[in-house]
Amino acid sequence: MAIIDIEPQEEIRQRMMNDLKRALKKPMNKRHWVMVIDLGKCVGCHACTTACVAENHLPPGIVYRPVMEKEIGRYPNVRKTFLPRPCMQCDNPPCIKVCPASATWKRPDGIVEIDYDKCIGCRYCINACPYSARTFDKGFYYCDDTPFVPDYEKLPSFEYGKEWPRKNRDDSPVGNARKCTFCLHRVEKGILPACVTTCLGDATYFGDSNDPDSLVSALLGSPRLMRLKEEFGTHPSTFYLV
């Protein structure tokens, strides 16, 4: 089994960065961001999870990209499998339909956005997402219950290209539903999402599926391609190679 289905032309991160540059030259509605995760290459190091927490300054209880682990087989034929799960950025997202405050929507480039200033924190979307991709920010600090909450806990996150400081616990994004943004704030500056940059096994790919020359477009032609819970009709923009 070929672990990667494409002939490497150049260092893959470099190639994906070039893909990004091309995509960003187009108008927003002409590009469609997708993520492809090669489960055969994922080593379960959780580097992506951690990079995401660091990049987005995620507080306790908020996680955008956990990696599930599973043991399969019987001794001595035992293996571990890993399943990273970002937001699927569904093309038919049940989380949007249910939002009573019109606080979440699908952007023309495929990203499902939440406006933290509009979200009322009803958590209906969290229940509606079949992938548990949304989490609820209750306003914890890592240093709660210690004598001192250091300033770095109050640094802003830059989701959706805005600044969301965490100075006081009444302001958004505290009290909101939060989820993976495909690191839109980085992508729009031509930088790959933190999980892609950091992936130890080179297992995560990112790019514009509308561009036939992009790396992800090549991977989307793989017979190993599948999506999670297709039966829900959510049409995820996150694909897996199995």
Next chain:
Amino acid sequence: MKKQIASLIWLIAIIGFVIGCYGIYQRFAFGHRLTDYGSYIPWGLWVATYIYFIGLSAGSFLLSTLVYVVKIEKLEKIGKLSLFTAFGCLIAALISIWLDLGHEFRVYRVILHPNFKSMMSWMGILYSSYFVVILFELWFAMRVDLIKTASIGTGLIAAVCRFLALGSSDTSDKSRARDSRVLKVLGSIGVPLAIAFHGGVGMLFAVVGARTYWHSGLTPIVFLVGALASGGALLTAIVYVWGPDRNRPQFEDMMRFLGKIVLSLVLLDLLFEISEYFVGMYAGIPDEAIPIKAVLFGHYWYVFWVVHVLFGVIVPVWIFTRNAVSRPVGKTSPGAIAFAALLVAVTFMALRLNIVIPAQINPEIEGLQYAFMGPGLNYTYLPTVSEWLVTIWIASFGLLLFLIGYNVLPIVNKDDKEVA
């Protein structure tokens, strides 16, 4: 006896209100950090409290339409009482869901920027309409009595009544006939409205395809039947303590009639429940079977078997059958009927909890609970003291609202009020 019960309830409401204030303080001082719901089980006790009270409200409202629309004579005098009960429960329900929001002061967005595809937006619209209908209905139902009370008395109560009469002073037969017509129209609007909003609450859960336990065409119907059963039961208990004609022979007749209604509704609700559980368990498909197994044999099995089945079904059904059906008139005890009804009304909370929580205990992706740790990232839920205190406060607040309203407003006519 009834006077003592009423005093006891005053006492309970005041104590609950005072203790509950601490929960309210915690809710505003610490936000949601003292609660046990989180990201994987996002809806907890306060959502259950909300559907509990909104069910009570819809149920007692629908019974009031028996008076104003169907004109059932036996119940004529409890029309206002049922409307006012519906009003109190609606307020309690709305406070509960309001406190459950992450950004409670943005609630206006549901009305100003609705998403017509969201059942929750529809709830906002339907509740507002329902609120207006109840207020209008209450006003027309009490108008003449408000004017009367205002004209006889001099104290604070008279002043309140004068204010609430909003300048109306016409007590002629003609105006009464108009009131009755208006009530019929409002009640008729109210019936589909109450069905829509409570069926709609059921829809709100039923449309969540990701939660198989809720995702059933039966869910909205179960909500409606549950509303009628619990709301009817609450009203029956209330009528016993505060209702009209308590010393007159027709009282027993009315209690028997209400008892029969509640009995049939409890049994119908049970039938739906059995159907849901059997169908869900039979195929054993985990998504649906795991929540049901948790309800029946899980950690909190006693919530279902003891609180719901024993005290919410078996005991009340036995009491109702003896007192409202099998024993002849004159030999029945309205007190027993009221007690059974109270059991149904109170234990219904168990059913509501068993709708909201179990649907969420099943990880949507295998192993999610072990992938990343943090507050709110688990699949177990037990309401915290803080959550209970808020719920106690809400229930006590609703109760106090009812008690004060009952004593100030002409909800039951003075000459019908006398108590043994």
